[in-house]
Amino acid sequence: AGLINIAIDGPAGAGKSTVARKVAEQLRYVYIDTGAMYRAVTFGALRAGIEPGDSEQVGSLAASLDIRLLPSENGQKVVLGGEDVTEQIRSREINLRVSRVAAIEQVRTRLVSMQRELAGRKGVVMDGRDIGTHVLPDAELKVFLTASVRIRAERRYRETGQADRVDLEQLEREIEQRDRLDSEREISPLICAEDAVVIDSTSLTIEQVVSQIVELSRTKK
Numbered sequence: 001a002g003l004i005n006i007a008i009d010g011p012a013g014a015g016k017s018t019v020a021r022k023v024a025e026q027l028r029y030v031y032i033d034t035g036a037m038y039r040a041v042t043f044g045a046l047r048a049g050i051e052p053g054d055s056e057q058v059g060s061l062a063a064s065l066d067i068r069l070l071p072s073e074n075g076q077k078v079v080l081g082g083e084d085v086t087e088q089i090r091s092r093e094i095n096l097r098v099s100r101v102a103a104i105e106q107v108r109t110r111l112v113s114m115q116r117e118l119a120g121r122k123g124v125v126m127d128g129r130d131i132g133t134h135v136l137p138d139a140e141l142k143v144f145l146t147a148s149v150r151i152r153a154e155r156r157y158r159e160t161g162q163a164d165r166v167d168l169e170q171l172e173r174e175i176e177q178r179d180r181l182d183s184e185r186e187i188s189p190l191i192c193a194e195d196a197v198v199i200d201s202t203s204l205t206i207e208q209v210v211s212q213i214v215e216l217s218r219t220k221k
């Protein structure tokens with residue numbers, strides 16, 4: 001009883017997934033990382049040798065892919081055609097291509113309908129770029145989580161594996177580029193919903209952000 005939906009949007013590396021996962025844990029809600037779905041399509045395209053800019057081919061691939069989000073110990077597992085791709089979709093190769101795939105209309109239509117279905121029974125914490133503005137416009141609580149690009153790059157730098165290591169300045173440029181593509185695309189760009197609560201996490205800890213959101217959720221029930 002009293003279940004609500006919580007939308008968490010914001011730019012790359014603002015800590016959305018860590019925060020969303022912890023909020024879901026505390027409220028015993030279901031955590032849904034929508035970025036992972038766009039990453040899975042990008043991974044599928046790469047593997048099939050399709051250029052991320054080829055809207056037609058990527059679009060029809062997206063329609064045919066079997067993408068599943070399953071709860072796991074550390075939040076969420078991503079299964080593509082029966083294969084666990086949770087780790088592989090986090091690579092730099094994917095980071096550099098995902099925004100182009102996510103700008104394709106057919107890709108978004110398919111994934112958004114999956115996302116709405118997943119949120120249908122309420123009690124979800126969903127993170128992404130267009131959750132509060134487009135996927136769940138009626139979500140009871142909307143949070144727009146940001147932080148300075150420098151701090152986002154620093155956080156990402158610390159969690160990046162050796163194989164994908166680039167210097168901090170380069171990482172910062174790549175994050176800015178992804179934000180720009182996500183904010184300037186035609187379909188459901190990254191923007192702050194009018195009714196979202198803005199939280200700037202630049203000088204906050206993860207725990208502080210989590211408790212702010214849990215507090216806010218209690219006022220919405």
Ligand code: C5P
Nearest residue numbers: 034035036038098099102128129130182
């Ligand atoms: O959240 P994450 O960084 O994993 O998202 C990867 C990419 O997926 C984003 O840069 C964006 O291009 C796309 N995305 C989106 N809409 C969402 C979630 C992610 O377009 N709701």
